[in-house]
Amino acid sequence: RKEVEQDPGPFNVPEGATVAFNCTYSNSASQSFFWYRQDCRKEPKLLMSVYSSGNEDGRFTAQLNRASQYISLLIRDSKLSDSATYLCVLPSDTGRRALTFGSGTRLQVQP
Amino acid sequence: NAGVTQTPKFQVLKTGQSMTLQCAQDMNHNSMYWYRQDPGMGLRLIYYSASEGTTDKGEVPNGYNVSRLNKREFSLRLESAAPSQTSVYFCASSPGTRTYEQYFGPGTRLTVT
Numbered sequence A: 001r002k003e004v005e006q007d008p009g010p011f012n013v014p015e016g017a018t019v020a021f022n023c024t025y026s027n028s029a030s031q032s033f034f035w036y037r038q039d040c041r042k043e044p045k046l047l048m049s050v051y052s053s054g055n056e057d058g059r060f061t062a063q064l065n066r067a068s069q070y071i072s073l074l075i076r077d078s079k080l081s082d083s084a085t086y087l088c089v090l091p092s093d094t095g096r097r098a099l100t101f102g103s104g105t106r107l108q109v110q111p
Numbered sequence B: 001n002a003g004v005t006q007t008p009k010f011q012v013l014k015t016g017q018s019m020t021l022q023c024a025q026d027m028n029h030n031s032m033y034w035y036r037q038d039p040g041m042g043l044r045l046i047y048y049s050a051s052e053g054t055t056d057k058g059e060v061p062n063g064y065n066v067s068r069l070n071k072r073e074f075s076l077r078l079e080s081a082a083p084s085q086t087s088v089y090f091c092a093s094s095p096g097t098r099t100y101e102q103y104f105g106p107g108t109r110l111t112v113t
Helices: none
Strands: A004-006 A011-014 A019-025 A033-038 A044-050 A054-057 A060-065 A070-075 A084-091 A099-101 A105-110 B004-007 B010-013 B019-025 B031-037 B044-049 B064-068 B074-078 B087-094 B108-112
Touching (some): A019 A084, A019 A105, B044 B064, B044 B074
Parallel strands (some): A011 A105
Antiparallel strands (some): B019 B074, B031 B087
16 A cells, blocks of 8 residues: 555536545554645645644645544635645655655646 | 745756756755655655755665755755656755654756656
């Protein structure tokens, strides 16, 4: 099993829709989780950190299910500007304070 | 603050040539990282530096060397470029204490022919 697995998509949704992505992880000892956003041909940028059961920031909600080892990202009232690739990220289990990145889920919000 | 800066933005090399990718951060972060990103794959760690004066291998270090010149700068060197090193290279930095959050530079797009 890969350390971090994501559905590559693309998820094509109309403006205003609610969309959710899941990410599964293999390291049951992980305590921190992150969602990064990456626009086409740009660098990844931190979207949300998740340290306990979940986190909410405006239209974005991240939830953690430790029993099933997955985290989800919910985007409400999608905007055209939400179109991007969303990367699920966990601390690496190498003990180097590095990160392990999923390959990302692409979201395309359509007018 | 500029955050994390990288030079060059684009580079084309012939097989066997060498080059150094430069990275600098102005956030007084302790830790710095080099990743590569290939289509359909997540970012993979090449090398990292937990603090000034230390460097360590990541997941894919073969064919690369690094130098942590000072707290601000972390360079990545390709001694003899190969087509398999065609990729987008990202530098990142992190405060390094009590947080895993990392901040990325704009990337260098490298093509090796």
